[in-house]
Amino acid sequence: MTDYRSVRGMVDILPEDSFLWQQLEGVMATVLQHYGYREIRLPIIEATQLFSRSIGEVTDIVEKEMYTFADRNDDSLSLRPEGTAGCVRAVVQHSLQQTVQKLWYQGPMFRYERPQKGRQRQFHQLGVEGFGVATPDLDAELILLSNALWCDLGVKDLLTLEINSIGSPQSRALFRKALVEFLSDHHGALDDDSQRRLETNPLRILDSKNTETQALLVGAPALTDFIDDESSDDFAALLEMLNAAGQPYVVNERLVRGLDYYNKTVFEWTTKALGAQGTVCGGGRYDGLVAQFGGRDTPAAGFAVGLERLVLLLRGLDAHTPPQTDIYVVAADAESQLHALPRIEALRRVLPQQIIQTHLGGGSFKSQFKRADRSGAHFALVYGESERSSESVTVKPLRSDAEQVTLPDNQLAAFLAQAFAGKNGE
Numbered sequence: 001m002t003d004y005r006s007v008r009g010m011v012d013i014l015p016e017d018s019f020l021w022q023q024l025e026g027v028m029a030t031v032l033q034h035y036g037y038r039e040i041r042l043p044i045i046e047a048t049q050l051f052s053r054s055i056g057e058v059t060d061i062v063e064k065e066m067y068t069f070a071d072r073n074d075d076s077l078s079l080r081p082e083g084t085a086g087c088v089r090a091v092v093q094h095s096l097q098q099t100v101q102k103l104w105y106q107g108p109m110f111r112y113e114r115p116q117k118g119r120q121r122q123f124h125q126l127g128v129e130g131f132g133v134a135t136p137d138l139d140a141e142l143i144l145l146s147n148a149l150w151c152d153l154g155v156k157d158l159l160t161l162e163i164n165s166i167g168s169p170q171s172r173a174l175f176r177k178a179l180v181e182f183l184s185d186h187h188g189a190l191d192d193d194s195q196r197r198l199e200t201n202p203l204r205i206l207d208s209k210n211t212e213t214q215a216l217l218v219g220a221p222a223l224t225d226f227i228d229d230e231s232s233d234d235f236a237a238l239l240e241m242l243n244a245a246g247q248p249y250v251v252n253e254r255l256v257r258g259l260d261y262y263n264k265t266v267f268e269w270t271t272k273a274l275g276a277q278g279t280v281c282g283g284g285r286y287d288g289l290v291a292q293f294g295g296r297d298t299p300a301a302g303f304a305v306g307l308e309r310l311v312l313l314l315r316g317l318d319a320h321t322p323p324q325t326d327i328y329v330v331a332a333d334a335e336s337q338l339h340a341l342p343r344i345e346a347l348r349r350v351l352p353q354q355i356i357q358t359h360l361g362g363g364s365f366k367s368q369f370k371r372a373d374r375s376g377a378h379f380a381l382v383y384g385e386s387e388r389s390s391e392s393v394t395v396k397p398l399r400s401d402a403e404q405v406t407l408p409d410n411q412l413a414a415f416l417a418q419a420f421a422g423k424n425g426e
């Protein structure tokens with residue numbers, strides 16, 4: 001028999017972790033709603049061309065990271081490696097860009113990369129996108145919204161905002177030319193990857209982790225010297241808004257981002273707590289993408305958060321304990337179990353916040369109590385013959401020295417509601 005394992009880089013999220021994910025997703029949904037962003041749910045599979053055209057033919061993602069296959073009709077499809085392309089496709093397809101749109105989505109993305117801590121082949125992103133606003137107030141709102149996420153999740157102190165402007169496509173072309181001229185003169189000193197990128201995607205060389213290449217770049221032409229007036233005015237206005245909001249940032253003139261569709265503002269939130277996988281969130285403006293997909297010219301900006309990296313940060317905080325069973329129901333025999341069933345269903349409806357487990361699978365009183373104890377429950381509810389005949393229930397405290405009490409059925413809910421009032425924060 002084959003030993004089945006999950007596919008390399010594709011990870012199960014087990015119950016002890018899913019709790020943390022639910023917390024994270026709850027905070028995200030609340031903050032996004034608070035800022036007036038609405039959820040859009042998108043397919044995981046799209047036409048391959050959607051990604052190659054928007055992200056760029058010579059980017060890492062499209063060159064070597066996509067899961068691409070032909071379906072039974074021989075159409076080339078890909079598992080989405082990111083969410084912006086699909087979101088823009090949906091906006092154009094449904095003509096949503098007629099009015100300003102503030103959208104978010106969340107879910108799995110797929111990239112064929114070398115798996116390591118904070119880097120998987122199936123991973124999850126939260127994407128937030130704004131359409132129809134050309135002014136940098138949208139960029140500022142997106143940044144402040146991401147900051148609000150970190151605040152509400154308790155990871156704000158671990159993250160730094162890095163920000164840059166990469167200008168218009170025209171100014172970038174001029175810079176690209178100057179950069180290629182400079183680097184061609186130093187071709188031999190470049191690492192292999194950078195030599196290859198010199199032909200295909202020279203701006204990405206600025207991102208190189210190679211120390212010799214980095215040293216060489218100190219003397220390279222600077223993107224800032226080529227930036228058009230409009231981009232630099234918008235960047236100044238954005239920084240002024242961030243200053244007004246008291247939002248700290250670091251201008252990083254090296255920041256270029258790996259996808260082709262960006263222009264003007266780009267930003268990343270980085271942390272020192274995750275080693276090489278230090279970027280938790282990245283985004284920027286992509287004013288040309290809607291028109292490129294056949295929609296009316298519509299400015300846009302957005303960002304994506306890597307949720308695995310956020311979960312790693314949250315786990316480091318250690319302040320997250322999963323909820324435990326509150327009440328465990330024990331029955332002496334089959335008849336008592338039948339007697340308890342409707343009563344416990346009714347109890348669940350009047351105590352919606354409590355976790356109430358009934359013992360399943362029978363067994364001796366002793367073994368049932370052992371399970372009750374292990375569940376972490378505060379109380380065991382016991383139904384036996386005497387409880388049945390007197391329409392009552394025995395409540396046994398499991399986490400205190402208090403005596404057990406036998407209550408009439410109609411007093412149970414009030415007793416437990418009172419007992420859990422403190423825990424429920426009432």
Ligand code: ATP
Binds near residue numbers: 113125283
């Ligand atoms: P990196 O430089 O770490 O590869 P990237 O620039 O390729 O990141 P983006 O395409 O901007 O990443 O995606 C936004 C965020 O999604 C990243 O900042 C990161 O937090 C997360 N992310 C990207 N790729 C992965 C992956 N393979 N596994 C887990 N998270 C990822």
Ligand code: MG
Binds near residue numbers: 060
């Ligand atoms: Mg990457």
